[in-house]
Amino acid sequence: MENILAMVRDFGLFHLQWGQGIMILVGLVLLYLAIVKRFEPLLLVPIGFGGILSNLPDAGLAMSAIENAVYAAKPEVMTAFSEVLQLSSYMPADIKQALSSATPLQMTTLHLLAEQYQYSDGMLYLFYSIAIASGAGPLIIFMGVGAMTDFGPLLANPKTLLLGAAAQFGIFTTVLGALALSSLGVMDFSVAQAAAIGIIGGADGPTAIYVSSMLAPELLGAIAVAAYSYMALVPMIQPPIMRALTTQEERKIQMQQLRQVHKLEKIGFPLLLLILIALLLPSATPLLGMFCFGNLMRECGVVERLSDTAQNALINIVTIFLGLSVGSKLMADKFLQPQTIGILVLGIVAFCVGTAAGVLMAKLMNRFSTTKLNPLIGSAGVSAVPMAARVSNKVGLEANAQNFLLMHAMGPNVAGVIGSAVAAGVMIKYVMG
Known part of the structure; x- marks a missing residue:
C-alpha cells in the first residue's frame, strides 16, 4: 500500500506548477495556429510540441544534468555542489543563482558530479546544444x-x-x-x-x-x-x-x-x-x-x-x-x-x-x-x-x-x-x- 501511495505522489500532476500549466497551454495554442490556421506549420508544430515537452513536470527534458540535479535538490548533491561553488549555503535557490557566475572549470566539475549521482542532460537540452548553441x-x-x-x-x-x-x-x-x-x-x-x-x-x-x-x-x-x-x-x-x-x-x-x-x-x-x-x-x-x-x-x-x-x-x-x-x-x-x-x-x-x-x-x-x-x-x-x-x-x-x-x-x-x-x-x- 505504501508503494502505491508513493507512486501516486510521484505523478507529475501533483508537481505541476502554474507557470508550467500556462506554458503547456501556450504550446497547445501554437499547435492550433499551425494545424488549424496553417501559420508557419513547419516550424510552429515542432516549436509548440517542444514547448509542451519542456514544461512537463519532473521530466527535465529541457534541462542540463546540473539543472536536473538542482531541481531534485537532494541534500547530499546540494552539499557537493556548494563545496564546488564555494558557498556556505546549501539551498537550491542560492546554488542556482551561483551557477550564472560559475567558471568553466566549476561547471565541468559540477557536470561530472551530476553524472555520478545519475543525472543526465535532457533530450531537448541535447538537441539545443547540437542544433542551436553550436x-x-x-x-x-x-x-x-x-x-x-x-x-x-x-x-x-x-x-x-x-x-x-x-x-x-x-x-x-x-x-x-x-x-x-x-x-x-x-x-x-x-x-x-x-x-x-x-x-x-x-x-x-x-x-x-x-x-x-x-x-x-x-x-x-x-x-x-x-x-x-x-x-x-x-x-x-x-x-x-x-x-x-x-x-x-x-x-x-x-x-x-x-x-x-x-x-x-x-x-x-x-x-x-x-x-x-x-x-x-x-x-x-x-x-x-x-x-x-x-x-x-x-x-x-x-x-x-x-x-x-x-x-x-x-x-x-x-x-x-x-x-x-x-x-x-x-x-x-x-x-x-x-x-x-x-x-x-x-x-x-x-x-x-x-x-x-x-x-x-x-x-x-x-x-x-x-x-x-x-x-x-x-x-x-x-x-x-x-x-x-x-x-x-x-x-x-x-x-x-x-x-x-x-x-x-x-x-x-x-x-x-x-x-x-x-x-x-x-x-x-x-x-x-
Missing part, C-alpha cells in the same frame, strides 16, 4: 534557403537591392527603441538583447534564431515565436500599411517585363557576393557563406543531387530539430517574464517599420528615375520569402487586374534575405566586437 542548425537552414533561391529577378533589376536594404531599417529602429525603453525604466534590455530583438524586423526566422542564440540565448524562445508568428501574419500585417502609404494610381503602376538573366550571371553572383561580404563584414560570412554555397549548388547545374538534398531532405530534418530546440526555451521560468511582452510589441513594430521603409524607399526612387517602380514591391524587402512577394502581387492585382508583380517583388524579397544577414553581421560585430 550555430549549426540556422546555418544549415540558410544553405537550404540558398538552394531554393533564384537571384534572377534581383539580377534583372539590380536597383531593387535598395528596397531590400531599406526594409532593414526596422531592425535598427527597434534596437534604438528597445534601448530607449530601457533608459526610461519601462523595460530592462541590455544592448545585446536589444540587438537580438531588433532582428525580428527582418522577418527571417533562421537569422533571428542565430543572432539571439549568440547575443541573448535567454530570450531565444520569445524571439523565435515572435519572428515566425509575424512571418505567418504577413498577409494581415502588410496590406494596411501598403495601402496607407500609396495612392491608387501608384498601386496601378505596371512594370516592364524583366530581362532574361544569363546562366553565368547566376553562377557568378553568389561568388561575388560572398567575397564582397567577407572582405567588408566578416561577421556576416557564416550566414551568407552558407546561403551563397546553397545557391551555387543550385545554379552550377553539376550537383543536382546535393542541391535537391539541401532543398528538401536536409532542410526538413534540421527544421524538426531546430523547432524542438526552440521549444526547449519555452520553459515557464524563462518565458513568463515582463520582457516577453516587450519582445512581442517591439517585434511587431520592427516588422511594420521595415515594411513601411521599403514602400517609402520605392516612392523615393521613383522621384529620381524615369523607369517607375510600383511602390508595392518595396514591402517585399522584408525577407519572408516568398510570402511577402505574394502579398505585393495580391495588393497590386486588387488595384489593376493586369498588374502582375510577383517576379518583380521577388527581387527585393531575396535582397531582404541578404540584407537581414548583413544586419545580423553588423549586430554581432557591434555587440561582440
